[in-house]
Amino acid sequence: MANLSIYIVTLLLFPILIASFSPENPTDRRILVLLDDLSLRSSHSIFFNSLQSRGFHLDFKLADDPTLSLQRYGQYSYDALILFSPSAERFGGSLDLAAILDFADSGHDVIVAADENASDLIRNIAAECGVDFDEDSSAVVIDHISYAVSETEGDHTLIASDDFIKSDVILGSAKIEAPVLFKGIGHSLNPANSLVLKVLSGSSSAYSANPKLKLSNPPALTGSYISLVSIVQARNNARILISGSLDLFSDKLFRSSVQKAGSSTRYGKSGNEQFVTELSKWVFHERGHLKAVNVKHNKVGQSEEPAMYRINDELEYSVEIYEWSGTSWEPYVANDVQLQFYMMSPYVLKTMSTDLKGLYHVSIKVPDVYGVFQFKIEYQRLGYTSLSLSKQIPVRPFRHNEYERFITTAFPYYGASFSTMAGFFIFSIVYLYNK
Amino acid sequence: MGKSSATSKDAQALFHSLRSAYAATPTNLKIIDLYVIFAVATALIQVVYVGLVGSFPFNSFLSGVLSCVGTAVLAVCLRIQVNKENKEFKDLPPERAFADFVLCNLVLHLVIMNFLG
Numbered sequence A: 001m002a003n004l005s006i007y008i009v010t011l012l013l014f015p016i017l018i019a020s021f022s023p024e025n026p027t028d029r030r031i032l033v034l035l036d037d038l039s040l041r042s043s044h045s046i047f048f049n050s051l052q053s054r055g056f057h058l059d060f061k062l063a064d065d066p067t068l069s070l071q072r073y074g075q076y077s078y079d080a081l082i083l084f085s086p087s088a089e090r091f092g093g094s095l096d097l098a099a100i101l102d103f104a105d106s107g108h109d110v111i112v113a114a115d116e117n118a119s120d121l122i123r124n125i126a127a128e129c130g131v132d133f134d135e136d137s138s139a140v141v142i143d144h145i146s147y148a149v150s151e152t153e154g155d156h157t158l159i160a161s162d163d164f165i166k167s168d169v170i171l172g173s174a175k176i177e178a179p180v181l182f183k184g185i186g187h188s189l190n191p192a193n194s195l196v197l198k199v200l201s202g203s204s205s206a207y208s209a210n211p212k213l214k215l216s217n218p219p220a221l222t223g224s225y226i227s228l229v230s231i232v233q234a235r236n237n238a239r240i241l242i243s244g245s246l247d248l249f250s251d252k253l254f255r256s257s258v259q260k261a262g263s264s265t266r267y268g269k270s271g272n273e274q275f276v277t278e279l280s281k282w283v284f285h286e287r288g289h290l291k292a293v294n295v296k297h298n299k300v301g302q303s304e305e306p307a308m309y310r311i312n313d314e315l316e317y318s319v320e321i322y323e324w325s326g327t328s329w330e331p332y333v334a335n336d337v338q339l340q341f342y343m344m345s346p347y348v349l350k351t352m353s354t355d356l357k358g359l360y361h362v363s364i365k366v367p368d369v370y371g372v373f374q375f376k377i378e379y380q381r382l383g384y385t386s387l388s389l390s391k392q393i394p395v396r397p398f399r400h401n402e403y404e405r406f407i408t409t410a411f412p413y414y415g416a417s418f419s420t421m422a423g424f425f426i427f428s429i430v431y432l433y434n435k
Numbered sequence B: 001m002g003k004s005s006a007t008s009k010d011a012q013a014l015f016h017s018l019r020s021a022y023a024a025t026p027t028n029l030k031i032i033d034l035y036v037i038f039a040v041a042t043a044l045i046q047v048v049y050v051g052l053v054g055s056f057p058f059n060s061f062l063s064g065v066l067s068c069v070g071t072a073v074l075a076v077c078l079r080i081q082v083n084k085e086n087k088e089f090k091d092l093p094p095e096r097a098f099a100d101f102v103l104c105n106l107v108l109h110l111v112i113m114n115f116l117g
Helices: A002-018 A045-053 A097-105 A120-128 A251-255 A272-283 A408-432 B002-023 B027-053 B058-082 B094-116
Strands: A030-035 A057-062 A080-084 A109-113 A131-133 A140-143 A159-161 A180-182 A187-189 A196-201 A206-209 A227-233 A239-243 A289-299 A314-324 A329-331 A338-343 A345-351 A359-365 A371-379 A387-396
Touching: A045 A057, A045 A251, A045 A272, A080 A097, A097 A109, A097 A120, A109 A120, A109 A272, A120 A131, A131 A227, A180 A272, A187 A196, A187 A227, A227 A272, A239 A272, A251 A272, A289 A371, A289 A387, A314 A371, A338 A359, A345 A359, A408 B027, A408 B058, A408 B094, B027 B058, B058 B094
Parallel strands: A030 A057, A030 A080, A080 A109, A109 A239
Antiparallel strands: A131 A187, A140 A206, A159 A180, A196 A227, A227 A239, A289 A314, A314 A329, A314 A359, A338 A345, A338 A371, A371 A387
């Protein structure tokens, strides 16, 4: 009986198990959502519904749920994690900072949202990703120039920002017209971390301070140095989104109208929904995920792949690169994919030509140097997963019988050699018979 | 004027004495000398040629020149060994010296042919 129930459960789980993240289908499927309290489920319902309508399976849990666990028997049960629990001092169950970092280190995606009550735990997670929230726990981002106009004068902590990162692959090709409303804490990027990027930055008049107190010292974070929303794409292509505002994702700001101070245009709806939806598509690998297949190389005029090339050979190299569109693999078109023929340093570096159907092709001449080379493609572009291909190939010198023979220039030397030989013959005869 | 005519007279006298001394040289040594002159001349022609056209098939150039130089060196060695006035080699029969010369030449030309290509 117990066996039968396990069997049935396995059968029921099977579609979920096979639909999870795989190289063939890079979009995440199962997402764990950790909340401070379950009312967030309704106050942020538009965001969650948009995820569910795109086919994600959301698992809502309280951050202090004692049964929390990301993996089971060494296998991750989730493909991505949404942390909407800014005030959680510690998570329930086996989840902690190290577990979340391991989760990202194994290639999974994370969305972290903080607010003015951000706990040390959330700050530490962000710090591990190269994002440093303002150390003053009472500080929020204030902007007296580009705030969102409202009926009451307020303290200008609701910011209308439109300083987006310029990248179609991260924010989608449609332009975000309305400013994005932001209410929360600012952060700066760790300059030592080259993988973290500002997606939404503060305007030059923004600063981070406690709005209730009179400003006595210059604020630590000012101007466009402040990042409001940042992303990280790790070297294993795990994507992490860090926002200083949980309200950014809320229904209230999704639906609210926005007018930026100093501007006469009033938008009926803020840019939040478009911004957050497009960004979540990027984070969950519905966009900007590349794969390279069918790497081929051969000598010009031949079709089979040789085990070795000779110096000065002409060769052809081709690779197919596709981009994941969320549902299928589409040809990736770019004019900046370069092939390196590499031994300690690139001996040949050549841009590949594309047939616009995903096939990239280049023909190169093997340099006049022998040794163990590599065909290398290192393709890293903003917003795209990095492609790093390398294939080892030895290059041999000419064989002894492959050198050019009977060179016209060398005829005098041949003549000299043979004439000394003939001279030796004649000399021997003359010398022996001259008595 | 007087000094230069005296110098040229001295040179002539020197040349004459050299020629008369050389006329006394045995014929077989004269043949060897002729052979050495031929080899050195061929080597010089090649050196001039490489100066004109550049050193592209360098291995061919080396083998051409070294075949001439080697031939000349071996011929000089033969000349030392068969010279009757050379007391050092009085125990060595000239036939043996010539056999050594032939063997060395064979080895030399084998190497040259290998390197010429």
